[in-house]
Every structure is written in C-alpha cells, then in structure tokens.
Amino acid sequence: MxxxxxxxxxxxxxxxxxxxxxxxxxxxxxxxxxxxxxxxxxxxxxxxxxxxxxxxxxxxxxxxxxxxxxxxxxxxxxxxxxxxxxxxxxxxxxxxxxxxxxxxxxxxxxxxxxxxxxxxxxxxxxxxxxxxxxxxxxxxxxxxxxxxxxxxxxxxxxxxxxxxxxxxxxxxxxxxxxxxxxxxxxxxxxxxxxxxxxxxxxxxxxxxxxxxxxxxxxxxxxxxxxxxxxxxxxxxxxxxxxxxxxxxxxxxxxxxxxxxxxxxxRVRLTPVDEAIRQALAMEGGPVVFAESSDSTGSGSPGDSTGVLIPLLAAKLEAPTAIFLVDPEAVARAVEAGIGATITMKIGGKFDRHNSKPVKVTGNVRLISDGRWTARARGYNTGIETCMGRTVVFEVGQTRILIAERSAMTVDPELFRSHGIEPLYMKIVVVKSPNGFRAAYEPLAKAVFLVDTPGVSTANLATLPWKRVSRPIYPLDDETRFEA
Ligand SMILES: [Zn+2]
Incomplete structure (x- = not known):
C-alpha cells in the first residue's frame, strides 16, 4: 500500500x-x-x-x-x-x-x-x-x-x-x-x-x-x-x-x-517571467522549468496555470511542452475531435485558491487513452500509468498535454508517449521538485525552479498550518534540538 x-x-x-x-x-x-x-x-x-x-x-x-x-x-x-x-x-x-x-x-x-x-x-x-x-x-x-x-x-x-x-x-x-x-x-x-x-x-x-x-x-x-x-x-x-x-x-x-x-x-526560486527571459537568451534547449508548487508527485492537482499563463503570454516562437490535469477540458477536446480548433477555459479548477483557469484557443492534435509505461531508470520503471483520456492541445507553439487524471511527470516518456519529444522543445515544464532530475538533467540545457503559488510550494511559511507540533524549523526561529 x-x-x-x-x-x-x-x-x-x-x-x-x-x-x-x-x-x-x-x-x-x-x-x-x-x-x-x-x-x-x-x-x-x-x-x-x-x-x-x-x-x-x-x-x-x-x-x-x-x-x-x-x-x-x-x-x-x-x-x-x-x-x-x-x-x-x-x-x-x-x-x-x-x-x-x-x-x-x-x-x-x-x-x-x-x-x-x-x-x-x-x-x-x-x-x-x-x-x-x-x-x-x-x-x-x-x-x-x-x-x-x-x-x-x-x-x-x-x-x-x-x-x-x-x-x-x-x-x-x-x-x-x-x-x-x-x-x-x-x-x-x-x-x-x-x-x-x-x-x-x-x-x-x-x-x-x-x-x-x-x-x-x-x-x-x-x-x-x-x-x-x-x-x-x-x-x-x-x-x-x-x-x-x-x-x-x-x-x-x-x-x-x-x-x-x-x-x-533553503531554496532559491526564480520568478516565471525571469526564467522565461533567461531561457530565451540561451542558445538551444531544452530548458526545464520545475513547477514544484504544482508537483503531481507531491500532492498537487497538476492543474496550475501559474507557469502556463506567462508561457502563453510570451508568445514563444519555439515549441514548448507542459502537462495539465483537466477532465472537463479533455471532454471538450474529445467531443470536438482531432483537428478541431476550439476555445475553452483550461486549468485552475481543482485548486481555485492558488490558480485560475485561462481561456485559450487551440487545436486538438491527438487523443489517447492515456496509458504509458515508465521507462526512465528509477521510479516505478516498467509500471504502466493510466491517466484516463488524454489530449495534446496546441496553443501557438505550446503543446499542452491534458489528462483526465494526474500522473508523475519525472519521466520524459510522459510526453514521448504522446508524440512530444522533450529534446526538441525550447522549454519543458515538469511538475516535480527534484525527482525529474534523474531523467531530465542529462538532457537539459538549464533547470529553473520557478516560483508559483500552490499546495506543494517550497515557501512553507505561506501554508495554512494548524496541527503541526510547534516549534518546528523552518516555521519557528526559536526551534531548538539536542540529539
Ligand atoms: Zn519520495
């Protein structure tokens, strides 16, 4: 269990x-x-x-x-x-x-x-x-x-x-x-x-x-x-x-x-706009953005638009990939069918406190049953993930992999199984604080831990703690410990 x-x-x-x-x-x-x-x-x-x-x-x-x-x-x-x-x-x-x-x-x-x-x-x-x-x-x-x-x-x-x-x-x-x-x-x-x-x-x-x-x-x-x-x-x-x-x-x-x-x-996070600016100033890619505050391996819903909104606003000329959990959007895209251009609100539906939906117009490129097998050496290697019906929705150069259910994003196979090759992306967004490094660091041009709000944020003091025993570091400066 x-x-x-x-x-x-x-x-x-x-x-x-x-x-x-x-x-x-x-x-x-x-x-x-x-x-x-x-x-x-x-x-x-x-x-x-x-x-x-x-x-x-x-x-x-x-x-x-x-x-x-x-x-x-x-x-x-x-x-x-x-x-x-x-x-x-x-x-x-x-x-x-x-x-x-x-x-x-x-x-x-x-x-x-x-x-x-x-x-x-x-x-x-x-x-x-x-x-x-x-x-x-x-x-x-x-x-x-x-x-x-x-x-x-x-x-x-x-x-x-x-x-x-x-x-x-x-x-x-x-x-x-x-x-x-x-x-x-x-x-x-x-x-x-x-x-x-x-x-x-x-x-x-x-x-x-x-x-x-x-x-x-x-x-x-x-x-x-x-x-x-x-x-x-x-x-x-x-x-x-x-x-x-x-x-x-x-x-x-x-x-x-x-x-x-x-x-x-202690962690230093980079504001998303700053990370995009630095990524664009670099030759080639992929530049990996780790949106740890929405990490699906840390209990976040995987539906944050904290990175997605600035990415879309930047109107990038090179391809970019991001994962999103949104069953409603999947249903709309599946109904419209492959090749359809539709306008809909995506993301920001589970965690309404930290994120909001964004209205986008894009093209339905692919529809799948969301089944794929982890291949990267390490986490659950060989085990199949079933993330429900899944679509690749393309908004400009941004390929949004939208699934009905959450999935780990530490293995590039998540994207590859849906026709998106991370190696050819300018920016790849993973929803993971560190687990992604095993498979992504060898192929990443650079890595940024980006700063967005979410239920798995690194800014622990911002969370609504009620029951944890106090004092505890780093929430309380006066915490003492003698082994
Ligand atoms: Zn762990």
Whole structure:
C-alpha cells in the first residue's frame, strides 16, 4: 500500500486511485520491475523461498484518503495476510500516507498486521525517503529500511535489502534492534538530492554504517513537507543486529548532523517571467522549468496555470511542452475531435485558491487513452500509468498535454508517449521538485525552479498550518534540538 499524502491538497484519495490487485496478479505486476516488490520477488525467488502474494496498491500523491475506502483496503491486506499465515511479512509502504481522521496510515496498518499475526512474525518494511516515520510504525515493525536516493532510483535495491534482511532474521542470523530519532524540522524537497549537498553527506554516512557491518539498515528520512499533522518531522532510523547502544549512538549522531545542516536546505526560486527571459537568451534547449508548487508527485492537482499563463503570454516562437490535469477540458477536446480548433477555459479548477483557469484557443492534435509505461531508470520503471483520456492541445507553439487524471511527470516518456519529444522543445515544464532530475538533467540545457503559488510550494511559511507540533524549523526561529 503505497501513497504519499499532502494534507493541503484539495483532491481526496479514493480506493480506485490505488488500482489494487490481489494474489497472483501481484507477482504479474511486479516481477522483473524496478519496484520494491520487484526487489522482494527477485531475492526470494533466488533463495527459492515460497511467496504468498497478498496485495499491490499504488496511488499518486493527493489529499487524505476517504476513510471507508482506506478501511476496505486495510481489511483486504490484513485478511490476506491472516489467510497466508506467513513466517515473515515484507511490506512496501510510503510512510507519509494520511487518511480522514487518521494521520498515520502506515502506523495503523502495521499495528493491525502485528495484531493479526502476533509478536513472533518478523515484519520488514520499506519506506520512501520522504516518509514521516512515527513511533507506532517503529513499535509495530521489526525492521525498517528507506530509500537512499532522491531522485528515487533505488526502489528495487531497497526491496532487495529488505528481503535479504528478512531472510537473515528468519535464519536466526540477525536479531534486529531498531531506534528512531525524530527531529523538529522540515526540509524543502528541492535541495534534498542525494547526489550532492547536505543530504548526500547524510546518506553517505548511512551507507557507510551499513557497508562496514555496524548496522543492518540506516535510513535518513527527509519527510515530504506538506503534512499538517501533529507527529511531523524528519527522522533517522537505525537497525542493528542486537546492539541497542550502538543503534542509539548512530541515530543520535545522524540526527545531530541532520539538524546542523538545516540552513543548507533553503531554496532559491526564480520568478516565471525571469526564467522565461533567461531561457530565451540561451542558445538551444531544452530548458526545464520545475513547477514544484504544482508537483503531481507531491500532492498537487497538476492543474496550475501559474507557469502556463506567462508561457502563453510570451508568445514563444519555439515549441514548448507542459502537462495539465483537466477532465472537463479533455471532454471538450474529445467531443470536438482531432483537428478541431476550439476555445475553452483550461486549468485552475481543482485548486481555485492558488490558480485560475485561462481561456485559450487551440487545436486538438491527438487523443489517447492515456496509458504509458515508465521507462526512465528509477521510479516505478516498467509500471504502466493510466491517466484516463488524454489530449495534446496546441496553443501557438505550446503543446499542452491534458489528462483526465494526474500522473508523475519525472519521466520524459510522459510526453514521448504522446508524440512530444522533450529534446526538441525550447522549454519543458515538469511538475516535480527534484525527482525529474534523474531523467531530465542529462538532457537539459538549464533547470529553473520557478516560483508559483500552490499546495506543494517550497515557501512553507505561506501554508495554512494548524496541527503541526510547534516549534518546528523552518516555521519557528526559536526551534531548538539536542540529539
Ligand atoms: Zn519520495
């Protein structure tokens, strides 16, 4: 059960958004794919360990899940596990999922699984690097391992690591001790890459502890910042082989380092008009604009016109590509048909507070069923995305890919599958704070993090916080922390 939530998002999550499958269909979806489950299956198959596949359910980031839908999914998972009566459980979770009246979806699920299977069954869990790890998760799980990369390109390897650890626990080789440290800070996603900078140093330290055998799994979680919940903040989780004191010492040291580097996570955003001016002054392309405030991987609706309006106003002479979620506009375009020129209002319909629709006249170039498969090395590679009916709507030189449902924009395949080659664009707009870098940096002439309002903005102080524990950095200057 894997979804990241954004409690500021106006879009609720439903059961169907997870496209859940059960039993053997789980193996069909994930075998040979670069997902955590793909990693589980790889290691267990190699070890000739029988697998009882229970459930696979992934949803794109959005607002809290409808409570009844969540209860249905959790019951299916728990019943599946109770029927399988396993010696050990492997769970691939996100760690920052929220539900109506339940801030800690994974903690709740883990407590239910623990209650169903008893204390003796090891439960080994993988989490996204942006997990908001809670006390209840650590109390219910036997061991937790998070991704070490952002952009996330080690889902498969994290799954392998968890499966290997599970086998060693089952074999009596490892008696895991797990320690968690919560830090009263939130970090911007834009400066959290694992390739360089402050987060890189933390992850290298974590990897070093694993490689030297001092710990079984060391994870540094830079929680995704858009969660207005009480038990919020970055965490460090260390799993050692029965060495409790060492686990505490490593966790304290890493938490202290994380806190000390907090100023380095601050982000500088560029106003859209300024980014367009600089892009036009450059020879060639593509210049990538990251509209992180409307990031579909961070819970935004993907319908902001914050970049689209200035792009259209600039009347660019070179082709430009942008993604937009707008089911109404798709219906209009499909009705008009390929080749039709129509005038309609697009975007700005879900998040009316931060964005407004824009009236455009354009040409319907392509209509599709919105199905495409992620190919870029890393995030959900090999898994199919279904974003509903989709159209390419051309306004001047701007190719607007409009879909009925949201989709990740980190893989250029989103555009390529619809006849738009990012390499030939002057400007490509992605709705992602950092995940896009894995596939886009190698082909981008330049990258701008553009400044527009939205529910996944990097300007955290502008969000309507109500429930988060205060003080917390960077919202409160007086925040103090001693590891
Ligand atoms: Zn993440």
């Amino acid at each position: 894997l979804q990241e939530s954004n409690t500021f998002s106006p879009v609720k999550t439903h059961y169907e958004d997870f496209s859940p499958v059960f039993g053997e269909a789980v193996l069909e979806r994930h075998r040979g794919k670069l997902t955590e489950m793909g990693g589980f299956i790889d290691i267990l198959s190699e070890a000739c360990v029988p697998i009882a596949p229970v459930a696979a359910a992934w949803a794109i980031t959005a607002g809290r899940m409808i409570r009844a839908d969540f209860d249905r999914l959790v019951s299916q998972i728990v019943e599946g596990l109770a029927t399988a009566r396993p010696d050990c459980v492997l769970l691939a979770l996100h760690g920052a999922q929220c539900v109506e009246r339940q801030d800690d979806a994974e903690g709740y699920l883990l407590a239910r699984v623990r209650a169903a299977l008893g204390l003796r069954v090891p439960i080994v869990v993988t989490l996204d690097l942006h997990a908001n790890v809670t006390r209840r998760m650590v109390e219910s799980a036997t061991a937790i391992a998070g991704y070490h990369t952002y952009p996330h390109i080690d889902m498969f390897e994290t799954g392998q690591k968890a499966a290997r650890l599970a086998l060693r626990i089952l074999g009596g080789e490892v008696q895991p001790t797990m320690v968690m440290r919560k830090i009263p800070m939130i970090t911007n996603a834009e400066n959290m890459q694992s390739t360089h900078g402050p987060f890189h140093r933390l992850v290298e330290r974590a990897k070093g502890l694993e490689a030297s055998g001092q710990a079984e799994a060391v994870s540094v979680f830079g929680v995704q910042p858009w969660l207005d919940i009480h038990e919020m903040g970055n965490t460090v989780v260390v799993v050692t082989n029965s060495k409790a004191t060492a686990a505490k010492r490593h966790a304290d040291a890493l938490a202290g380092r994380f806190w000390k580097s907090r100023e380095e996570f």
